[in-house]
Amino acid sequence: MNPRTVRRRMLAPAAVLLSGALLAACSSDTPLDAPAAASGSTDTDGDKPSEFFERSEYKRQMALARETPRGPAGKPWEQMLEPQMTSTAQYEKKGSGGVHLCFSNAGVFNPWRQVGLKTMKAEVKLHENISDFTVLDAQGKDDKQISDIQELAGNKDCDALIVSPNTTATLTPAVKEACGKLPVIVFDRGVETDCAVTFVNPIGGYGYGAVAADFLVDEVEPKGKILALRISPGVDVLETRWSAAKLAFDRSRLDVADVKFTDGDPAKTKSIVADAISRHGSIDGVWMDSGATAVAAVEAFEDAGVDVPPITGEDQQDFLEAWKEKKLTAIAPTYPTFQWRTPVIAALRVLDGKPVPKEWKLPQPTVTQANLDEYLRDDMPPLHYAMCGCRKLPGYPEDWGGKK
Amino acid sequence: MTTATATGATYQRVVRSLGTGAPVYALLAVLLVLLAVTDIGFYEPDRFLAFVKRAAPLVILAAGQYLVIVCGEFDLSVGAIVTAGVVAAAEVYGSFPGAPWLLITAGLLLAGALAGLLNGLITTWLRVPSFITTLGMMLILEGAVFYWTGGSPHGQLPQDFRQLGRGTALGWLPWAVVACLAAGALAVLLMRSDFGRTLVATGDSERTAALSGVRVHRARVIAFVLSGVAAALAAVLVGGFSGVSAQAGRGYEFEAITAVVLGGVVLGGGRGSVVAAMAGAFSLQALFTLLNLRGVSGALESTVQGVIVIAAVGIGAADWSRLRRRRTHSSGGTPT
Numbered sequence: 001m002n003p004r005t006v007r008r009r010m011l012a013p014a015a016v017l018l019s020g021a022l023l024a025a026c027s028s029d030t031p032l033d034a035p036a037a038a039s040g041s042t043d044t045d046g047d048k049p050s051e052f053f054e055r056s057e058y059k060r061q062m063a064l065a066r067e068t069p070r071g072p073a074g075k076p077w078e079q080m081l082e083p084q085m086t087s088t089a090q091y092e093k094k095g096s097g098g099v100h101l102c103f104s105n106a107g108v109f110n111p112w113r114q115v116g117l118k119t120m121k122a123e124v125k126l127h128e129n130i131s132d133f134t135v136l137d138a139q140g141k142d143d144k145q146i147s148d149i150q151e152l153a154g155n156k157d158c159d160a161l162i163v164s165p166n167t168t169a170t171l172t173p174a175v176k177e178a179c180g181k182l183p184v185i186v187f188d189r190g191v192e193t194d195c196a197v198t199f200v201n202p203i204g205g206y207g208y209g210a211v212a213a214d215f216l217v218d219e220v221e222p223k224g225k226i227l228a229l230r231i232s233p234g235v236d237v238l239e240t241r242w243s244a245a246k247l248a249f250d251r252s253r254l255d256v257a258d259v260k261f262t263d264g265d266p267a268k269t270k271s272i273v274a275d276a277i278s279r280h281g282s283i284d285g286v287w288m289d290s291g292a293t294a295v296a297a298v299e300a301f302e303d304a305g306v307d308v309p310p311i312t313g314e315d316q317q318d319f320l321e322a323w324k325e326k327k328l329t330a331i332a333p334t335y336p337t338f339q340w341r342t343p344v345i346a347a348l349r350v351l352d353g354k355p356v357p358k359e360w361k362l363p364q365p366t367v368t369q370a371n372l373d374e375y376l377r378d379d380m381p382p383l384h385y386a387m388c389g390c391r392k393l394p395g396y397p398e399d400w401g402g403k404k
Numbered sequence: 405m406t407t408a409t410a411t412g413a414t415y416q417r418v419v420r421s422l423g424t425g426a427p428v429y430a431l432l433a434v435l436l437v438l439l440a441v442t443d444i445g446f447y448e449p450d451r452f453l454a455f456v457k458r459a460a461p462l463v464i465l466a467a468g469q470y471l472v473i474v475c476g477e478f479d480l481s482v483g484a485i486v487t488a489g490v491v492a493a494a495e496v497y498g499s500f501p502g503a504p505w506l507l508i509t510a511g512l513l514l515a516g517a518l519a520g521l522l523n524g525l526i527t528t529w530l531r532v533p534s535f536i537t538t539l540g541m542m543l544i545l546e547g548a549v550f551y552w553t554g555g556s557p558h559g560q561l562p563q564d565f566r567q568l569g570r571g572t573a574l575g576w577l578p579w580a581v582v583a584c585l586a587a588g589a590l591a592v593l594l595m596r597s598d599f600g601r602t603l604v605a606t607g608d609s610e611r612t613a614a615l616s617g618v619r620v621h622r623a624r625v626i627a628f629v630l631s632g633v634a635a636a637l638a639a640v641l642v643g644g645f646s647g648v649s650a651q652a653g654r655g656y657e658f659e660a661i662t663a664v665v666l667g668g669v670v671l672g673g674g675r676g677s678v679v680a681a682m683a684g685a686f687s688l689q690a691l692f693t694l695l696n697l698r699g700v701s702g703a704l705e706s707t708v709q710g711v712i713v714i715a716a717v718g719i720g721a722a723d724w725s726r727l728r729r730r731r732t733h734s735s736g737g738t739p740t
Binding site: 118258274295303401 | 443451454458494553554556558559560570642645646647648649650651652693696697
């Protein structure tokens, strides 16, 4: 074989590696509830002050967390925090016939969104006056969601349009255009326009991150070493969680030993925690920006043969189970899946001409040792989210993958 | 003069025995030294075994991928097989919590073999390029898992099933290391057997192999089946190590191919050793660990990984061609 053939043969690996990389990129999940495209700025250390930090919004969320919400107790998805009501008389639906709701969903690419969508569909079933519910799934693609929104807004049948945007900036023009044609309700992630009748979301990332960090400040002895585990850099809802936590740790006497990105991968999480334990001798507390890999972190301590230190997670079933079973010192702030019920309720109000808050801020409950049993249910699948507000909905628990 | 020739010959012999894998062994050595420098305690038995345990699934996947690549094909479906395996095991345990782990493991291996068999038959009989076949298989499996579970698999994986990925034998030797060694030994034996030689011959030149009596289709189908089994075994290890996850095998196909390429195995087939491919997997894992310990995080990690992969393969190709030329000169112009 001569050198030229050799070189020609080496072209193939390059091609395959490249396509492999593309494939890997395509098949990977967008983390949690996060706008994927916001990732332009990546601070590589993970512990620098984030450019996503906004002091006024931080203060607002801290204040909201102390507020008592208005609305029916026990139905947090109907509650509102500091609502500034806006009139919707112009959208009142006249004439007979059922309501046709339309929903442009960013996608169902993670368990949080799957639990949410099931909850939303069950909420729709509660209302007999909804005759049709059209859902278009954008599969996590901005371009698909833009055409989805155009199709739904141009459809004369839709009485109101609910949008859960895939990314913030890219979807803004499409939402603006739709606002001119029918009442629009945005929820979960935001857009850069306030043309929507209402924007439904819980308190937010600062509130989430602070709850978890304050817990560790209380539970861990001064000078204790904290391991902070984040999914990935540059995603705003996750960045706000971390920047609030960083603020709390900076004020405390705790030592943040490591800040690591896990990509939301349990195997990688386990390796990172195991390495951290052996490198620092001990880890006295674990802070996480989302709880999907919390069980893997707990197991890393078990496999290393040391006690599990105070740890933060999320309201995912497997973590709540591990918490109870292993008697962990833990807390679980939530990004509640019950928020998927609210846009349906809001849409019906708007079509009735009843006022709604311009920004519908929902409470963001926390699972603590005291209320753990209230949220933990046997026989739900490991990736179920407890804060679904779905227990009394038709089809529970089978539709959510649980056993009766 | 004579000594120079002698050292030259020794050098050549050493390099030839290492084959195209020479750069990967050098890379692995460098990474292991860097790990020792970065973290003094890395070579404590417990920690080193834990490192091997983490690498085990990738090593097994790389061995399987090697078999497919050396006969001139690709298997992009292994990551999806890992995911499907973990999720299927969780689902089965969700319905039958008391199922014996051996039965479930055997079932998974059989299912992996079946997926590989389909890949092989479609590639050889229908002459669909394996790149497309296994890409299709990957999409089918991912979609099926998603449809089946709605994204949230049922049930936990019980401790006895997770023992292989998580537990230790004799209190200190992780089962995953045992599985890794066993799979490695089997792969080496296989490559030394007649079948191994036919597999390499098939990859080198399908026509020559066919003319000399090799049943090239059968050899390739068997390679795919073994790759499927390796992926299923990796699924048992991954599921054991980290528990239920709907993305357990994410990116593994890419890592396995990278490991094989790092090992100097020529894509298109016909050249490269399985040991070097497995060393490639260890190198990748060592690289991940090193980056983690050095605090290189997030986005930069894949950049470093990409640079190292390209460099290692590039160096491998350059060395090899120079060697060829030198040999042509020394043999005085006689055709090789």
